[in-house]
Amino acid sequence: MSIVLRQRTAVALRIDLVGLAPQQLAGKSGGEIARIELALGRRRVALGDLFDVQSDGGGTLVLQTLGDQFDRIGAGLAGGEIRVEGDAGAYLGLRASGGRIVVTGNAGPYAACGLAAGTVEIGGDAGDFLGAALPGEHNGMSGGIVLVRGSAGARAADHMRRGMILVEGDCGDHAGARMGGGTLAVLGRIGARPGYAMRRGTLIGLGAAPVPAITFNDCGMHRLGFLALLRRAWADVPSPRFAALERADVRVRRWVGDLGFGGQGEVLHWSA
Numbered sequence: 001m002s003i004v005l006r007q008r009t010a011v012a013l014r015i016d017l018v019g020l021a022p023q024q025l026a027g028k029s030g031g032e033i034a035r036i037e038l039a040l041g042r043r044r045v046a047l048g049d050l051f052d053v054q055s056d057g058g059g060t061l062v063l064q065t066l067g068d069q070f071d072r073i074g075a076g077l078a079g080g081e082i083r084v085e086g087d088a089g090a091y092l093g094l095r096a097s098g099g100r101i102v103v104t105g106n107a108g109p110y111a112a113c114g115l116a117a118g119t120v121e122i123g124g125d126a127g128d129f130l131g132a133a134l135p136g137e138h139n140g141m142s143g144g145i146v147l148v149r150g151s152a153g154a155r156a157a158d159h160m161r162r163g164m165i166l167v168e169g170d171c172g173d174h175a176g177a178r179m180g181g182g183t184l185a186v187l188g189r190i191g192a193r194p195g196y197a198m199r200r201g202t203l204i205g206l207g208a209a210p211v212p213a214i215t216f217n218d219c220g221m222h223r224l225g226f227l228a229l230l231r232r233a234w235a236d237v238p239s240p241r242f243a244a245l246e247r248a249d250v251r252v253r254r255w256v257g258d259l260g261f262g263g264q265g266e267v268l269h270w271s272a
Contacts, residue, residue, distance in 0.1 A: 002060040003033065005051040007086075010066045013041040014089065015050070018072040022061045022080030022099070030055040068108055074101045077118060090127070093120045096144070109153065110134070115141045115163065121238065122146075128153035128172065131165050131184075141165070141182065147239055154191065157184040160201060166234070168241050175210075176203035179265055183230070187241060198258050198265035206245070209253070209269040216257030216267060223251050227270065 003025055016039050025033055033055055034048025047053070063073065065086035073089070074082045077096040087105035095114040102121045109127035112120045113134055130152045131141035140159035151169030158174070160182040167184070173191035176184050179201035186203075190210040195203050203210070227250040234242040253269040 002056065002062055004054040004062045004064070005033075005047070006054075006064040007066045008050060008052055011040065011050065011069055014069050014071055015040055016072050017063075017070050018075045018094075020047075020061065021074060021077045022059050022082065023078055025055070025061060026059055026080075028055065065105075068106065071108070074099075074120075077101065087124070088122075092122075093118070096120070106150070112141055112144070112146045112165075114139065115144045115146065117143045119144060120146045122148045122150070125150035125169070126152045126156075126167075128155055129158055130156040130167075131160055131163070131182075132156070132158035145237065147237060149239070151188065152186075157182065157201070157203070160184065164233075166237060166239060166242055168239060176201065176265070176267070179203070185242070195255075195258055195263075195265055195267045197261045197263070199261060199263040201265045202268065203265070204252075204268045204270055206270050209271075210267055212255045212257060212267045213260075215260035216255040217259060219254040219256055221251055222254050224254070224268075225250075227252065 030053045034053045036047045037044045059080040061082045063084045068087035068089050071089040072091045075094040077099040079099045081100045084103040088103045088107045090108035092107045092111040093101045096118050097116045098118045100119045104123045106124035107122045107126045110129045111126050112131045126148045133140040141163045142161040143163045146165045148167045152167045152171045154172035155174045158177045160179045162182045164183045167186045170188035171186040171190045174196050175194045177196040179198040181201045183202045188207045190205050194210045255267040
């Protein structure tokens with residue numbers, strides 16, 4: 001049971017897809033969905049002018065896109081599933097409180113911004129501010145799970161409160177900046193100034209050792225019991241690369257900070 005929107009023609013302007021969550025489309029016919037108006041620049045256009053619509057009233061929304069012009073896909077999602085076959089624009093899953101979003105391609109900046117619950121899976125790369133707070137706000141992701149099979153841009157988990165972000169590739173500069181809680185784990189390289197201004201939370205580098213600023217206290221090598229629980233949780237995540245770490249050693253190098261901001265967060269290098 002699904003609703004399939006197949007993009008008919010490419011567009012140059014950005015399009016806001018807020019309001020196209022499965023719970024808002026459930027029970028509507030294809031004709032009703034095709035008449036929904038979208039903002040295209042300064043104009044309003046019918047959804048059916050851009051997409052071929054097939055609907056059987058199901059709880060799964062499938063978007064087949066030709067580019068990354070579509071913003072706020074899955075914004076406010078509370079349940080059901082959205083599958084994007086292609087790329088997604090900015091603000092993917094903005095303030096979602098449940099359900100599942102799967103993108104086969106890349107996602108733009110602010111993906112999973114303010115996520116409260118649910119799952120977001122990105123098959124390609126994610127832009128800057130993954131799981132972060134909106135500009136001017138101080139509360140980023142507060143729950144849920146985000147999985148990126150590619151790399152993430154700068155300031156991933158900025159202002160993150162709770163939840164878990166897993167990145168199979170690399171992560172840009174200022175990863176975990178201003179974190180107040182939650183977990184960011186990166187299998188690849190982590191850019192400059194990881195954990196900048198973080199107060200709480202955990203940033204884990206499982207590839208090359210991260211290089212925290214001098215405002216982090218090097219606490220040496222430790223065996224941390226909670227990592228054994230964490231790796232068991234990773235076994236349930238749809239990521240073979242993280243699941244393969246189930247038998248990894250739990251001995252890690254630990255830095256605590258950011259002491260320049262009175263922080264009690266931690267940056268870990270878990271050589272797995």
